[in-house]
Amino acid sequence: MSHALWLAVVASALGTLLMRVVPFLWMQRRLNSDTGLSNMPQWLGILGPMMIAAVLGVSIVPVNPNTISWLATAIGLVVTLLVWWRVRSLGWPVAAGVCIYGVVQISVALL
Amino acid sequence: MRQLASHTPIRATLKGVKEAIPLLGGYIPVSLSFGLVAMQAGFTTWEATAISALVYAGASQFLFVGMVAAGAPLWLVVVMTLLINVRHVVYGPNLAALLPRSRHWPWLMHGLTDQVFALALTRLPQLTAPERFGWFVGASLLAWGVWVAGTVVGATAGEAFTARWPLLGEIMPFALPALFLTMVAPRFTDKRWSAALGCTIISALLFTLYGWSNVAIPLGAACGALCFYMVKFQAQGSHA
Structure with missing residues (x-):
């Protein structure tokens, strides 16, 4: 890999890391500040669960x-x-779902 | 050893490791595929591993190697990679109130992927405050380690692996929708949330099916949030 390509990898990695770290640290400071801005904005609290639901929607599409x-x-x-x-709970439902999914796929492959 | 295991931070870390195991059903096949695709695109095992370890963001890594292999300008590769990852901006603030202050966050937040965020936002409120830091360390480090190891295996033996167990790559990823379903299900608490979450799931699914998988998560979430506010507006309107 050339130097320029390594630079692109580092820039992508650093940019992604900053997008993960900076908003987190900014909100932690805001929550602990004395300025009265101690609550998380309502829209952000709604967007969190929506993001999980969106990840579910994306992951439902089979390989x-x-x-x-x-x-x-x-x-x-x-x-x-x-x-x-x-x-x-989280563990058993996932195990049961994967087993049934696998059984259906393998049964059809064996037919 | 028993003394060590009873120490709270270690127990919390082990709990995080244990609870992140279902994520691996998705991480292993995708990281194997990434290693394989990167090799086919002309990267070495070491280079593919470095990309996985440093960038650590599934969809954008595939885009990165694909664009480089196609000869795209490097500045455009970086811009597109960052654009795909921009959704991560809303993850940290959602976890900020759930995690304690620590000087380690600047490097620990590297592990904040879509899946780790979803798991953390669901599990952290159920844990005691002293357990949360260790739990996050355990869950995120396991996911990151498996992602990197999967890339190495994919780059060195990916073809042989997928040829020998072709169905494995199709069955294991189902752990992800199953896990996310168990996280989303408890949030269907009333009609308003149910409508918004249902709207999000369906729109993200449709965006993916129509080839918009790179932006399906933020767009799907935006559709759901819009639905959430519209349902509230209609309810207020009917009272008036």
């Missing part, structure tokens, strides 16, 4: 979208939701 993978995704999500409804 190779076709009828079988969409079917496996739908069944996997329903099973994940049902197990979550019962246990209300």
